[in-house]
Amino acid sequence: MSINQSGWRPTSPEANTGNVPASVTGNKALMLEEALIFEIGDSHTTGVDFDTFGSPANAGAQGTKDAARNPGFLLSQENKLGGLLRTAPIGLPGLSEPETVRHYTRLSRQNYGIDLGFFPLGSCTMKHNPRLNEKMARLPGFSDVHPLQPVDTVQGALEVIHQLAHWLVTLTGMTSVAMSPKAGAHGELCGILAIRAALEAKGEGARKIILVPESAHGTNPATAAFAGYSVEDIPATAEGRVDTAALKARLGPDVAGVMITNPNTCGLFERDMREISDAVHAAGGFVYCDGANFNAIVGRVRPGDLGIDAMHINLHKTFSTPHGGGGPGSGPVVFSEALTPYAPLPFVEKQGDQFVLIEEENADEHHAGSFGRMVAFHGQMGMFTRALTYILSHGADGLRQVSEDAVLNANYILRSLDDTLDAPFGPSGPCMHEALFSDSGLATGFSTIDIAKGLIDEGFHPMTMYFPLVVHGAMLVEPTETESKAALDQFIAALRSVAERAKAGDPSLKTAPHFAPRARLDETLAARKPVLVWKDPAPLAQAAE
Amino acid sequence: MSRYFTQDHEWVDVDGDVGTVGISEYAQSQLGDVVFVDVPEAGKTLSKGDEAAVVESVKAASDVYSPVSGTVIEGNAALTDDSSLVNSDAEAAGWFFKLTLSDPSELDSLMDEAAYAAFVEGL
Numbered sequence: 212m213s214i215n216q217s218g219w220r221p222t223s224p225e226a227n228t229g230n231v232p233a234s235v236t237g238n239k240a241l242m243l244e245e246a247l248i249f250e251i252g253d254s255h256t257t258g259v260d261f262d263t264f265g266s267p268a269n270a271g272a273q274g275t276k277d278a279a280r281n282p283g284f285l286l287s288q289e290n291k292l293g294g295l296l297r298t299a300p301i302g303l304p305g306l307s308e309p310e311t312v313r314h315y316t317r318l319s320r321q322n323y324g325i326d327l328g329f330f331p332l333g334s335c336t337m338k339h340n341p342r343l344n345e346k347m348a349r350l351p352g353f354s355d356v357h358p359l360q361p362v363d364t365v366q367g368a369l370e371v372i373h374q375l376a377h378w379l380v381t382l383t384g385m386t387s388v389a390m391s392p393k394a395g396a397h398g399e400l401c402g403i404l405a406i407r408a409a410l411e412a413k414g415e416g417a418r419k420i421i422l423v424p425e426s427a428h429g430t431n432p433a434t435a436a437f438a439g440y441s442v443e444d445i446p447a448t449a450e451g452r453v454d455t456a457a458l459k460a461r462l463g464p465d466v467a468g469v470m471i472t473n474p475n476t477c478g479l480f481e482r483d484m485r486e487i488s489d490a491v492h493a494a495g496g497f498v499y500c501d502g503a504n505f506n507a508i509v510g511r512v513r514p515g516d517l518g519i520d521a522m523h524i525n526l527h528k529t530f531s532t533p534h535g536g537g538g539p540g541s542g543p544v545v546f547s548e549a550l551t552p553y554a555p556l557p558f559v560e561k562q563g564d565q566f567v568l569i570e571e572e573n574a575d576e577h578h579a580g581s582f583g584r585m586v587a588f589h590g591q592m593g594m595f596t597r598a599l600t601y602i603l604s605h606g607a608d609g610l611r612q613v614s615e616d617a618v619l620n621a622n623y624i625l626r627s628l629d630d631t632l633d634a635p636f637g638p639s640g641p642c643m644h645e646a647l648f649s650d651s652g653l654a655t656g657f658s659t660i661d662i663a664k665g666l667i668d669e670g671f672h673p674m675t676m677y678f679p680l681v682v683h684g685a686m687l688v689e690p691t692e693t694e695s696k697a698a699l700d701q702f703i704a705a706l707r708s709v710a711e712r713a714k715a716g717d718p719s720l721k722t723a724p725h726f727a728p729r730a731r732l733d734e735t736l737a738a739r740k741p742v743l744v745w746k747d748p749a750p751l752a753q754a755a756e
Numbered sequence: 757m758s759r760y761f762t763q764d765h766e767w768v769d770v771d772g773d774v775g776t777v778g779i780s781e782y783a784q785s786q787l788g789d790v791v792f793v794d795v796p797e798a799g800k801t802l803s804k805g806d807e808a809a810v811v812e813s814v815k816a817a818s819d820v821y822s823p824v825s826g827t828v829i830e831g832n833a834a835l836t837d838d839s840s841l842v843n844s845d846a847e848a849a850g851w852f853f854k855l856t857l858s859d860p861s862e863l864d865s866l867m868d869e870a871a872y873a874a875f876v877e878g879l
Binding site for chain 2 (some may be wrong): 734
């Protein structure tokens with residue numbers, strides 16, 4: 212017989228009999244710790260070695276030797292920097308290539324994204340980004356073009372912009388669309404600038420007030436102020452909608468327009484939208500609609516039918532292009548007939564069988580009133596390709612199902628949790644794309660932040676917190692249509708468990724998260740004493756050997 | 757010396773023609789941990805209701821309005837170094853600025869301590 216000399220035996224787990232000691236490295240198996248790049252790098256390591264240039268600043272110790280061999284270098288004609296030449300390294304961290312790759316890969320594993328799990332941020336529409344979009348956007352004919360190429364060499368790219376524009380105008384029932392704005396708030400600014408241009412053209416530039424309901428997005432008042440308007444709040448009703456009577460009462464010759472988010476941040480459809488639009492128009496103003504929540508109504512409601520004059524569409528929300536760090540965003544703005552003459556350049560038009568870029572040089576009288584430009588070139592081409600791919604792969608019927616499923620999912624969350632969490636607008640009827648809860652009923656000392664931190668331990672990105680302001684301790688949950696029932700059930704079970712701990716006053720929830728790479732951070736200390744620049748704890752003598 | 761309050765939760769202590777302005781204990785409790793305070797410089801002229809200072813907590817930034825008209829004598833430099841004074845001692849060491857009152861009759865429109873307590877009770 213042969214003897215097992217290695218001593219190996221298969222192991223079985225034994226009962227955990229005590230505290231597990233912390234690991235020497237700080238790593239927890241696949242949860243890897245990672246120091247700051249300044250702490251792991253040094254100024255003498257490089258990923259790639261180049262010939263030394265001869266300056267000690269550029270080449271460290273080797274350069275010092277070169278300079279020593281050629282003492283005249285620092286004074287020579289080659290050195291055009293005069294007294295500005297660095298005499299010591301600037302202290303950028305140097306790492307070898309594998310160290311660099313590991314550094315960023317390890318950091319990326321501490322990230323959370325839509326490809327890892329459910330991302331229920333309210334009013335953010337964090338939906339799945341279909342891989343077909345990526346495949347199309349990477350076709351060389353789209354990905355390798357330059358905005359200054361002759362237009363006859365980019366006819367396909369221009370056709371994509373033209374087709375997408377057609378879809379956006381059709382889905383919204385509007386007259387035209389400016390494709391160039393680069394994100395939601397940029398789109399808002401575009402819309403408000405068009406309103407300003409239209410008012411000035413009518414000789415009514417003295418209108419200086421923009422009305423913003425409390426249920427609107429936080430960016431709306433910021434946009435209006437940035438465009439030079441004074442902002443006045445319009446209260447919300449007890450059921451979470453715009454107080455139409457209060458809004459109508461405030462209309463007058465000093466009001467330039469209103470900015471309304473529909474569906475609003477309470478997750479409700481503004482039923483009085485048509486009545487509000489008619490009243491604003493009768494008073495000589497314009498209606499801007501924040502289209503960030505368009506996912507709830509796409510294919511079902513055309514904002515143009517509600518009397519809206521301008522609305523941005525977040526391609527990175529409704530039309531599934533990457534969102535939140537994976538961007539860039541893209542926020543085309545659709546316009547009513549009244550605002551179309553003032554829309555910014557450029558446009559793509561089809562003339563015969565050619566697609567033409569309408570810019571300053573060739574803009575005819577149709578665009579004479581244009582207020583100018585939002586961007587240097589034509590917008591986020593990569594996002595246009597992805598959004599059109601999404602639209603064409605869904606079709607009109609598929610997009611209609613998108614909003615239906617998104618609303619169904621949100622209502623499933625609302626009604627599954629309204630026995631545990633307070634749903635202030637639950638009695639207002641079904642919600643749209645997002646479910647809204649308050650912190651009412653939590654134990655003394657417990658707030659929404661504790662529930663959010665508890666959700667991190669459960670492996671979810673927290674929902675939108677403390678917004679909208681009209682609800683105390685608001686929790687705004689938007690599931691989107693891309694979550695399965697199983698995923699929703701798991702989230703509901705997790706949120707219920709965390710909420711029950713908060714209602715029972717579980718002290719361990721006050722220190723959550725416990726399983727994240729970092730435990731609860733001291734937000735107050737971070738804000739009072741922010742450390743914005745890394746400082747070498749023990750500076751080494753510089754390379755002046 | 758007497759103390760007056762505004763509906764925007766500022767207080768002002770008046771001693772002769774000098775007023776000392778801060779935010780109320782109720783205001784600091786609603787703001788949460790204060791992390792930054794910007795106080796006006798001496799010499800600045802303020803009208804009643806003007807934005808006089810800025811107070812920032814972890815979650816929100818708010819304007820502090822001047823409860824009365826006057827000329828700023830001094831901003832509380834201690835708040836620049838330690839904004840937590842607003843939380844720990846809102847109605848004394850956490851004062852924001854002192855000013856010379858230009859129209860003491862404006863005080864008539866403010867609340868006294870009891871009226872403010874009743875006002876807060878009703879919020």
